[in-house]
Amino acid sequence: MNPTFEAVLRSWPSEPWLSAALLATAGVYLRGWLALRGRDPERWHAGRLAAFMAGLGTIFLALASPIEPFSGLLLQVHMLQHLLLMMAAPPLIWLGAPFFPLLRGLPAVVRRDWAAPVLRVRWLRRGFERLTHPCVALPLFAGATWLWHAPAVYEAALERDAWHYLQHACFLATALLFWHPVVRPYPSRPRWSRWLLVPYLIAADLQNTVLAALLTFSGHVWYPHYAEAPRVAGVSALADQAAGGALMWAPGSLAYLGPLFAIGLAQLCGTGERRGKASDAPRQARRLQGERAARPKRGAAPFDVLRIPLLGRFLRWPRARIALQLPMLVVAAAMIYDGLRGPQIGPMNLAGVLPWIHWRGLLVIGLFAAGNVACMACPFTVPRRLGRRWLPAAWNWPRRLRSKWLAVSLLATFFWAYEQFALWDNPWRTAWIAIAYFAAAFVVDGLFRGASFCKYLCPIGQFNFVQSLVSPLEVKVREAEVCAACHTKECIRGSPSVPGCELQLLVPQKSSNMDCTFCLDCVHACPHANVGILAVAPGHALWSETPHDSLGRLAGRTDLAALCVVLVFAAFANAAGMVAPVVHGLDRLRSAAGPHQAAWVTPGFYLATLVLGPIVLVGAAAAFSCGLSAGPRAWLHTARRFAYALVPLGFSMWLAHYSFHFFTSYDAALPVIQRFAGDLGLPFAGEPRWVCGCCRPAADWLLHAEILALDFGLLLSLYASYRIAVSPSQRFWRAVRALAPWALLIALMYFAGIWILLQPMQMRGTMPGA
Amino acid sequence: MHPPTGNKPRMTRIARMKKIRVIRVIRAICGSCFFLVALSLLCTSARGDGGALRLSQRIGGRMVSVFTSPTPLRAGRVDVSVYVQDAASADPIGRAEVFVTAAPLDRHGESIRRRATVDQATNKLFQAAEFDLPEAGRWRFSIEADDPRQPGTLSFEADLAGPPPRWRALAPWIGWPWLVIAAFISRQFLLHHSSNFRLKRLRKL
Numbered sequence: 011m012n013p014t015f016e017a018v019l020r021s022w023p024s025e026p027w028l029s030a031a032l033l034a035t036a037g038v039y040l041r042g043w044l045a046l047r048g049r050d051p052e053r054w055h056a057g058r059l060a061a062f063m064a065g066l067g068t069i070f071l072a073l074a075s076p077i078e079p080f081s082g083l084l085l086q087v088h089m090l091q092h093l094l095l096m097m098a099a100p101p102l103i104w105l106g107a108p109f110f111p112l113l114r115g116l117p118a119v120v121r122r123d124w125a126a127p128v129l130r131v132r133w134l135r136r137g138f139e140r141l142t143h144p145c146v147a148l149p150l151f152a153g154a155t156w157l158w159h160a161p162a163v164y165e166a167a168l169e170r171d172a173w174h175y176l177q178h179a180c181f182l183a184t185a186l187l188f189w190h191p192v193v194r195p196y197p198s199r200p201r202w203s204r205w206l207l208v209p210y211l212i213a214a215d216l217q218n219t220v221l222a223a224l225l226t227f228s229g230h231v232w233y234p235h236y237a238e239a240p241r242v243a244g245v246s247a248l249a250d251q252a253a254g255g256a257l258m259w260a261p262g263s264l265a266y267l268g269p270l271f272a273i274g275l276a277q278l279c280g281t282g283e284r285r286g287k288a289s290d291a292p293r294q295a296r297r298l299q300g301e302r303a304a305r306p307k308r309g310a311a312p313f314d315v316l317r318i319p320l321l322g323r324f325l326r327w328p329r330a331r332i333a334l335q336l337p338m339l340v341v342a343a344a345m346i347y348d349g350l351r352g353p354q355i356g357p358m359n360l361a362g363v364l365p366w367i368h369w370r371g372l373l374v375i376g377l378f379a380a381g382n383v384a385c386m387a388c389p390f391t392v393p394r395r396l397g398r399r400w401l402p403a404a405w406n407w408p409r410r411l412r413s414k415w416l417a418v419s420l421l422a423t424f425f426w427a428y429e430q431f432a433l434w435d436n437p438w439r440t441a442w443i444a445i446a447y448f449a450a451a452f453v454v455d456g457l458f459r460g461a462s463f464c465k466y467l468c469p470i471g472q473f474n475f476v477q478s479l480v481s482p483l484e485v486k487v488r489e490a491e492v493c494a495a496c497h498t499k500e501c502i503r504g505s506p507s508v509p510g511c512e513l514q515l516l517v518p519q520k521s522s523n524m525d526c527t528f529c530l531d532c533v534h535a536c537p538h539a540n541v542g543i544l545a546v547a548p549g550h551a552l553w554s555e556t557p558h559d560s561l562g563r564l565a566g567r568t569d570l571a572a573l574c575v576v577l578v579f580a581a582f583a584n585a586a587g588m589v590a591p592v593v594h595g596l597d598r599l600r601s602a603a604g605p606h607q608a609a610w611v612t613p614g615f616y617l618a619t620l621v622l623g624p625i626v627l628v629g630a631a632a633a634f635s636c637g638l639s640a641g642p643r644a645w646l647h648t649a650r651r652f653a654y655a656l657v658p659l660g661f662s663m664w665l666a667h668y669s670f671h672f673f674t675s676y677d678a679a680l681p682v683i684q685r686f687a688g689d690l691g692l693p694f695a696g697e698p699r700w701v702c703g704c705c706r707p708a709a710d711w712l713l714h715a716e717i718l719a720l721d722f723g724l725l726l727s728l729y730a731s732y733r734i735a736v737s738p739s740q741r742f743w744r745a746v747r748a749l750a751p752w753a754l755l756i757a758l759m760y761f762a763g764i765w766i767l768l769q770p771m772q773m774r775g776t777m778p779g780a
Numbered sequence: 781m782h783p784p785t786g787n788k789p790r791m792t793r794i795a796r797m798k799k800i801r802v803i804r805v806i807r808a809i810c811g812s813c814f815f816l817v818a819l820s821l822l823c824t825s826a827r828g829d830g831g832a833l834r835l836s837q838r839i840g841g842r843m844v845s846v847f848t849s850p851t852p853l854r855a856g857r858v859d860v861s862v863y864v865q866d867a868a869s870a871d872p873i874g875r876a877e878v879f880v881t882a883a884p885l886d887r888h889g890e891s892i893r894r895r896a897t898v899d900q901a902t903n904k905l906f907q908a909a910e911f912d913l914p915e916a917g918r919w920r921f922s923i924e925a926d927d928p929r930q931p932g933t934l935s936f937e938a939d940l941a942g943p944p945p946r947w948r949a950l951a952p953w954i955g956w957p958w959l960v961i962a963a964f965i966s967r968q969f970l971l972h973h974s975s976n977f978r979l980k981r982l983r984k985l
Contacts, residue, residue: 013872017904024902079903127971169832169851238833240845240863242905244870717953725957742972764954768946 014243018076025074032066039063039108042115053196054111062106068099073178082168084245085236089254095178096155096185097265103186104193142190144202144210151188152217154180159221161232168235188214192269207273215266219259226255313545315380315483316533325543328508328534334387342389342444348686349441357776361437361444363675363682366774371672374477374665378719381483381543382474385527390451391464397456407462414472414569418576421469425580426616429587434774461512464527471527476577477661478523479654480726484546485517485526485533492540493518501532501541508535517541522551524561524570549726552654553733564654568646571653575624578660582762583619585667589769628653631751635735639748652752655731659756662723663763666716670767674708675776716767724760728753831859834921839932842876843867844925846936847906855916855943858882861906862896864925872905877926880909885918885937896923916942 039062047054071077072094081088113125128134140146157163158177167173192207194200231237231247245253316322324330341364349361356362376383397403427433433440447468454463464471487493501517504510510532511517513525517532533541557563564570586592596615600608632649681698688695735749831849838844845863864876883891894909901908913919922935947954 014905017872020904021902083903083905124967127967131970171850235833238836240833240836240843240865241870713950714953717950721953721957725960728961742968768950 018080021076021079023074023078025078028070028074032070035112036063036066038115039106039111040115042111042113045114046111058106058111061102062108062111065099065102065106068094068102069182072099080242082235083239083242085233085247085250085254086257089257092181093257093261093265095181096151097262099182100185100189101193101265101269104189104195107196109195109197139201141187142198144191144206147184147187147191148210148213151184151214154184155217156221159225161234164233165235168233192273204273204277208270211266211270211273215263215270218262218266222255222259222262224255226252226259228255311488314488315543317542325530326533331386331529332392335389335392338387339389339392342448344686346441346444349437349444352437352686352689354437356435356437356774357678358682358685359437360679360682360686361440362435363679365440365444366434367671367675367776368679370668371676373474374661374668375672377474377477377481377661378665379482381481381485382478382523382526382528385464385471385474386529388471388527390447390468391455391461393448393452394455394463397452401453401456403456403459405458407458407460407466411466414466414567414573416466417469417472418569418573420467421472421573421580422576422616422620424469425584425620426613428584429616430612460514461527465513465525472573473577475524475526476574476657477664478526479551480549480658480661481523482545482548483543484520484523485528485530485541486520486544486546487518488540488542488544490518492538496538496540498537500535500537504531505535505537510535519557521554521556524551549658549730552657552730553737555737565647565651568650571650574657574660575628575653576620578656578663578759579620579624581660581663581667582759582766583616585663585763585766585771586619587615588772588774589766590772591769593772627755628656631755634751635748638750639744648748651734652731655727655734655752656756656759658726658730659720659723659759659763662719662721663766665723666719666763666767669719670708670712670716670771671774673712674773678776713767717764720760720763720767723763724756727756731756831861834938835934835936837934838867839925839934841867842873842925843870844923844934846921846923846934848921848938852941853938854941855913858911858913858940859908860896860911860921860923861901861903861908862923862925863906876907878907878909879924879926880911881922881924882911882913883920883922884915885920887915887917889915913940916940 040059043054043059043062072091077087077091077094081091113121113129116125141150158167158180163173163177167177190198192211225232228251229248231251233251236250237247239247241247314322316325324333327333345360345364348359352359352361356366373384431439433443450467451463454467455461499516500508500510502510502514508531512529512531513527515525515532517536520526528543530543533543551564555563561567561570587596596611600611603611628649629645632645632652635648635652636645681700684695684698687693688698731752732745732749735745735752831847832851834846834848836843836845843865845865847861847863849859849861860880860882862878862880864873864878865871866873878896879893880896881891881893883889892911892913894911896907896909898904898907900910918937918939920935920937922933924933
């Protein structure tokens with residue numbers, strides 16, 4: 011094969027943004043087309059689908075195929091690229107009549123609440139009508155063609171990527187406007203005679219012919235870039251220019267004259283227009299708008315994990331939880347043994363690596379991707395079964411302690427202790443913390459009824475409960491009617507073989523993941539198989555006004571709000587405590603404080619970030635919110651209500667932070683496991699490869715993913731606060747004023763998070779180097 | 781026997797299940813494609829794509845053209861793409877051994893040598909080498925196109941501007957949520973000023 015041709019075939023540029031955009035557009039169109047075709051197969055025939063897809067394919071071919079890299083070497087290839095963008099893709103797209111399929115293909119919420127109001131705006135509709143008027147579209151199209159072929163502008167587009175993108179966007183946009191009156195895609199209405207298109211297309215062809223002739227017969231090379239470029243396949247620059255001009259001339263003219271001929275023929279034969287069909291448009295629009303109300307609600311079942319073939323069967327198995335817990339128990343036992351007996355260097359010990367790099371990373375990824383799977387596989391609750399055999403388990407948890415305040419203080423203490431005692435580098439203390447955890451679960455659940463340890467004490471559990479408020483899965487009833495007819499309520503009372511919910515959550519009234527350990531006892535106990543792990547809108551519980559079963563209304567729970575706020579601020583404090591500027595600042599403070607006062611710097615930092623900072627910032631936001639909106643609600647009520655809106659941002663910070671450590675050090679466990687196996691006399695694992703214990707430099711994609719996580723956290727937090735602001739107030743501006751201070755606080759926290767992510771971070775739990 | 785009603789026959793349960801299954805498979809395929817593309821969005825492409833032509837000279841029996849990107853050159857990631865042709869026939873010589881060396885001129889520092897390969901280039905006529913040049917200033921780029929008959933080197937000098945501020949590279953990642961927020965605010969104002977949509981409608985979100 012000719013080497014140049016072979017190179018052409020292999021030169022496919024990587025254009026992920028373009029591919030993603032085209033794929034998303036194609037998916038939305040296909041979805042809408044399928045729905046519309048179900049109702050009117052005659053109008054929405056396969057030809058429309060084929061035309062639209064071919065239009066998108068043409069754009070892909072022009073911008074993400076070998077045409078793109080070769081357009082800088084040969085003018086004729088560049089001309090072909092422009093022809094595809096201006097004369098092939100736009101008419102194909104309009105032939106697909108994309109308006110209704112794209113609208114119908116959008117999710118119902120987006121269509122109803124976003125697209126419909128915008129499409130109703132009169133000045134937008136009029137603006138589009140004016141732009142697609144032949145008297146406007148033709149000058150725009152011709153102007154763009156001539157302007158971008160001027161040597162200085164063309165050279166700029168060849169030299170600078172930004173100008174090149176602008177050129178392509180300009181060509182595509184003006185060509186879409188130009189071809190709109192020609193194709194007149196459904197549902198646009200005829201506003202002028204089709205005969206007017208004859209001079210329209212002739213004028214377009216005329217300007218194209220003049221430009222093409224100038225290029226073809228020019229005696230010098232117009233664009234210096236091509237004069238200097240190396241010759242490909244022996245084609246001289248002038249011959250290349252002439253070929254480019256000819257390409258513009260002949261196929262370009264065909265593109266104008268073909269439709270001209272077809273339109274002329276149709277007008278002469280009297281088959282030009284079917285006014286009746288076009289007048290369907292408003293009816294169709296009304297039908298699309300109102301179809302939701304008109305059509306009886308279809309019982310579209312949400313995604314249910316328990317219906318996934320193998321995984322669902324496993325999770326429905328009554329011993330599924332213990333099957334997950336036992337391996338975790340073995341790992342915990344190994345970690346404790348190594349922490350007490352192994353080398354007291356964090357990166358060389360299981361107790362230094364597994365909990366502080368892998369478990370934390372997997373926990374937040376699990377919360378993000380599914381739900382509270384960490385509590386589902388929690389090993390600490392395994393010994394409580396023994397505790398219940400040996401201890402009475404008959405007392406009720408003290409009424410005064412039935413809140414989250416104890417858990418809040420334990421959490422704050424834990425965050426402080428982690429930093430104060432450098433737990434990531436202290437396997438012995440980490441092992442003792444795990445032992446204390448087992449002992450506490452054993453004693454508390456051995457003495458008290460229910461899962462008091464999980465509900466009122468466990469700091470890890472509280473972390474999981476709060477973060478799982480933004481998880482995409484929830485343990486819920488499948489059909490509310492089944493539960494309404496059920497009088498036995500096994501899901502909470504239990505059955506002879508399976509206990510009911512030990513956290514006293516009645517599943518039909520459960521409206522969030524708060525306090526749910528995903529133990530699946532309710533799933534196994536329900537005799538109607540009416541409980542599933544269902545997909546939900548992440549964060550919906552944050553703004554819900556519905557009382558949460560045993561929790562009551564969120565706005566009435568100061569302890570829950572305080573738990574959320576502490577966890578949100580802890581996300582930032584914990585990450586900030588590892589970045590260079592903060593670490594150096596704290597070190598300077600220690601040296602300035604002197605030997606006796608230095609010990610107070612870390613507690614002071616956590617007191618400021620977990621207690622004083624939240625009180626001041628959340629308090630100020632609540633005070634301003636109350637003051638600006640002049641609402642009837644009390645300051646504390648406002649603070650409690652809006653505190654939940656901060657949870658998504660806090661979770662995104664945890665996700666960014668812990669996944670950073672996980673992805674930069676995921677193989678740090680390998681040499682430690684090899685060393686541990688060797689110490690136990692199990693040589694099969696081989697010699698430890700300590701090079702894996704060194705943290706690798708963070709890849710670009712990881713920083714992008716971290717920022718992306720924070721972006722989504724910002725958006726969800728802002729949306730949650732908007733929904734909370736709107737709910738109690740009937741007046742728009744009052745809601746805006748109530749929202750403003752919280753939006754400002756969320757934006758400030760977002761930028762603080764971005765700043766933290768851009769700082770060099772300590773690679774705790776790994777060896778220096780690499 | 782039922783009288784013909786003129787309506788389409790109702791879909792049987794099996795046919796409906798089949799249709800649902802097909803839709804699920806299509807969704808899974810589309811979702812996987814989209815996921816893969818989305819993953820690739822996170823990664824920065826490291827492929828050279830030509831850029832500005834720096835020089836085009838003959839070395840022995842070969843014609844060597846050198847392109848650099850970005851334009852203008854900046855400290856940081858720099859791509860040098862080399863196009864080696866047979867001087868007589870203008871056919872590309874894709875398997876030529878090409879090495880590119882970048883050396884700072886206005887300060888003492890180590891030169892960086894890389895082999896240019898076809899794999900690193902988007903345009904497979906070229907052989908590309910990617911550099912991570914640490915500092916701004918004047919740099920000399922030397923290209924060795926290994927011709928067993930007539931080995932030769934050609935070089936050019938270029939001024940590298942300072943690296944772009946980090947926020948500029950990250951601006952799309954940090955900026956897009958604000959566009960979404962702006963769109964949301966615009967929508968809310970449109971709704972607020974529309975007689976059909978009052979706050980009661982907003983509450984139905």
